[in-house]
Amino acid sequence: MHSYQFLDDIAVADLAFKAEGDSVEELFHAATEALLETLADPATVAMTWERRIEHVCGALDELLFEWLSDLVYWKDAAGVVFHEADLSVVQKGTTWTLAAVLRGAPVDQTTQILHNDVKGVTKHLYEVKQQGMRWYAQVVVDV
Amino acid sequence: MKLNTDMRVNRVTDEVWEIPVTEKAGMLVPARIYATPGILQTMDRGVFDQVTNVACLPGIARYALCMPDGHWGYGFPIGGVAAFDTRSGIISPGGVGYDVNCGMRLIRTDLTLEDVQPKLDRLMTELFRRVPAGVGAAGFIRLNRGSFEGVMTRGARWCIEEGYGWHRDLAHIEEGGCIAGADPSNVSDHAVGRGINQLGTLGSGNHYLEVQVVSNDRVFDPETATALGITGQDQIVVMVHCGSRGFGHQVASDYLKIFEKAMRRHGISVKDPQLACAPFRSPEGQDYFSAMNCAANTAFANRQVITHQIREAFAAVFGLSAEGLGMELVYDVAHNIAKVERYAEGDLLVHRKGSTRAFGPGSQDLPWDFQKTGQPVICGGSMETGSYLLVGTDRAVTETFGSTMHGSGRTMSRAQAKKAIRGEQLQQEMKQRGILVKAVSMSGLAEEAGFAYKNISDVVETVDRAGITKKVAELRPIGNIKG
Numbered sequence: 001m002h003s004y005q006f007l008d009d010i011a012v013a014d015l016a017f018k019a020e021g022d023s024v025e026e027l028f029h030a031a032t033e034a035l036l037e038t039l040a041d042p043a044t045v046a047m048t049w050e051r052r053i054e055h056v057c058g059a060l061d062e063l064l065f066e067w068l069s070d071l072v073y074w075k076d077a078a079g080v081v082f083h084e085a086d087l088s089v090v091q092k093g094t095t096w097t098l099a100a101v102l103r104g105a106p107v108d109q110t111t112q113i114l115h116n117d118v119k120g121v122t123k124h125l126y127e128v129k130q131q132g133m134r135w136y137a138q139v140v141v142d143v
Numbered sequence: 144m145k146l147n148t149d150m151r152v153n154r155v156t157d158e159v160w161e162i163p164v165t166e167k168a169g170m171l172v173p174a175r176i177y178a179t180p181g182i183l184q185t186m187d188r189g190v191f192d193q194v195t196n197v198a199c200l201p202g203i204a205r206y207a208l209c210m211p212d213g214h215w216g217y218g219f220p221i222g223g224v225a226a227f228d229t230r231s232g233i234i235s236p237g238g239v240g241y242d243v244n245c246g247m248r249l250i251r252t253d254l255t256l257e258d259v260q261p262k263l264d265r266l267m268t269e270l271f272r273r274v275p276a277g278v279g280a281a282g283f284i285r286l287n288r289g290s291f292e293g294v295m296t297r298g299a300r301w302c303i304e305e306g307y308g309w310h311r312d313l314a315h316i317e318e319g320g321c322i323a324g325a326d327p328s329n330v331s332d333h334a335v336g337r338g339i340n341q342l343g344t345l346g347s348g349n350h351y352l353e354v355q356v357v358s359n360d361r362v363f364d365p366e367t368a369t370a371l372g373i374t375g376q377d378q379i380v381v382m383v384h385c386g387s388r389g390f391g392h393q394v395a396s397d398y399l400k401i402f403e404k405a406m407r408r409h410g411i412s413v414k415d416p417q418l419a420c421a422p423f424r425s426p427e428g429q430d431y432f433s434a435m436n437c438a439a440n441t442a443f444a445n446r447q448v449i450t451h452q453i454r455e456a457f458a459a460v461f462g463l464s465a466e467g468l469g470m471e472l473v474y475d476v477a478h479n480i481a482k483v484e485r486y487a488e489g490d491l492l493v494h495r496k497g498s499t500r501a502f503g504p505g506s507q508d509l510p511w512d513f514q515k516t517g518q519p520v521i522c523g524g525s526m527e528t529g530s531y532l533l534v535g536t537d538r539a540v541t542e543t544f545g546s547t548m549h550g551s552g553r554t555m556s557r558a559q560a561k562k563a564i565r566g567e568q569l570q571q572e573m574k575q576r577g578i579l580v581k582a583v584s585m586s587g588l589a590e591e592a593g594f595a596y597k598n599i600s601d602v603v604e605t606v607d608r609a610g611i612t613k614k615v616a617e618l619r620p621i622g623n624i625k626g
Contacts, residue, residue, distance in 0.1 A: 007558065008556055008558045008559050008562075009556060010556075011215075011556065012214055012215055012553045012554070012555070012557075013215075013216070013348075013349070013553050015557055015558070039278055040278060069396070072389070073333060073336065073337060075278065075279050076336070076338075076340075076388075076389035077336040077337055077340075079279045079280075079281050080279060107277075107278060107279035107280065109277065109583055113584075114278045114279075114587075115584050115586050115587060116278065116347055116348065116557075116584070116587055116590075117277060117279070117346050117347035117626055119242060119346075119348075119389060119392040120241055120393070120396050123399075123416050124217050142217070142392065143557070
């Protein structure tokens with residue numbers, strides 16, 4: 001189970017969201033969905049573009065930050081918005097590994113419902129934490 | 144007076160307020176906020192916290208400043224100005240802003256409202272077609288790495304060499320549209336990947352292209368207005384607000400990471416991770432400065448290419464050349480940048496984040512035709528309420544490191560604005576009030592509703608009364624393009 005919600009009172013000029021999940025992987029899914037929704041309505045985006053991405057990080061918060069920053073990078077570098085991301089997050093010893101397949105399509109203003117052109121993920125009030133059995137992240141993106 | 148801070152805030156004048164160094168451990172200089180009592184009361188807690196955090200940074204000179212359009216930002220407040228000794232001080236991406244050289248450009252025309260009104264719909268459609276906006280939009284110029292390096296190092300000059308503008312445009316751009324010391328070897332492949340396809344694009348958020356009208360009753364200084372090419376008489380002008388797009392953001396993000404590690408080596412601690420910095424004279428500081436200058440030049444080039452497209456659109460709609468339509472550049476000025484400038488203290492690295500350079504008459508940094516007027520300052524308001532043309536003053540140079548406000552400043556979050564109105568409804572309401580809006584994203588449009596911003600007239604009155612900028616004319620929107 002995972003979910004996300006946009007936050008009203010953080011980052012007046014930008015956008016913030018809180019993501020949560022029953023596991024680290026669910027948390028990553030929630031945060032990914034929040035960022036995809038920030039860019040465009042995923043339901044209106046086809047899957048004609050695909051990219052495999054892998055990251056290895058010592059810290060989980062850094063891994064999520066790198067992954068979300070990747071989405072912003074490919075949005076600009078490939079001129080795409082996204083439909084979905086298949087991803088797995090695995091801990092081996094002291095490192096975390098993310099393997100993902102990101103799917104989307106070139107930006108098309110006539111068929112897609114586009115939202116905000118996110119310029120970057122920031123570390124302002126950024127946090128990833130576990131409370132009880134649930135994982136949480138708070139992310140502010142610069143738009 | 145109830146303020147959003149527990150710190151002591153002393154009145155210096157009716158428009159200047161000071162937080163003494165005793166209010167926060169580590170403050171090296173006082174913080175000063177330019178605001179009327181009314182504006183001061185609406186400022187969010189972040190302004191007070193952040194401007195005093197900036198006052199703790201090594202090498203800061205005189206005061207940490209915040210302009211009346213100030214609000215919370217990443218590290219520095221938006222509206223922040225801070226100058227650092229170039230020998231002992233720091234440089235901070237958080238003091239420049241992620242969108243390096245986000246700035247304003249104003250283009251005049253000989254057209255009047257009477258000329259444009261009947262063709263406004265066609266004009267806005269043509270502008271919307273020629274100036275890409277919104278998520279992932281690519282520009283029409285195809286660049287390779289070599290030519291993009293030309294953009295990074297030569298800025299607007301590169302555009303003129305390629306035929307996107309007139310040579311005389313350069314004199315009316317801050318730094319001639321080309322800042323020296325830009326070294327592409329200090330820019331990551333990631334940043335190049337994000338920026339190489341974006342030349343000539345607006346972006347989204349609060350960026351826009353606006354067709355505006357200047358009526359006689361809104362010209363406050365006719366002599367200066369005339370000298371700047373503003374006649375009033377329902378004259379049509381075009382304003383552009385955008386910056387270095389994903390490229391500048393990536394440069395800032397890359398160096399924030401580098402500076403987080405460099406701070407430990409240099410023994411610097413900061414009150415907020417987004418204030419990550421490095422000594423200006425350190426290798427890391429110099430590398431960022433040159434990469435930031437690459438982004439600044441790219442932003443000048445971005446606005447120059449957009450200007451070319453605007454001129455083409457007007458020429459197509461009105462059947463006259465852009466020169467025949469009198470489409471001269473009034474000015475182009477950055478409001479997110481760090482520059483070395485000379486003041487009473489010596490050479491200082493002035494960070495302006497959501498703040499505009501405002502040099503007064505006689506400055507050797509201004510071209511001959513602004514020697515009497517002072518530097519044009521372009522301040523964008525919300526898309527519903529209008530914008531202002533002002534000029535810099537000597538007082539700004541002596542009081543605020545030659546700096547002033549940049550816009551109206553938000554008071555409501557994007558999420559709240561979207562809950563208050565739908566984009567389609569706002570578009571309809573604005574049309575009924577004579578403002579034609581073309582937007583890529585309707586939710587993005589709702590986020591930019593006028594009620595989400597401070598009243599720009601109040602902000603402008605503050606800097607005018609404080610004497611750090613003088614009002615020249617108010618510019619009323621009739622057409623707006625948003626991402």
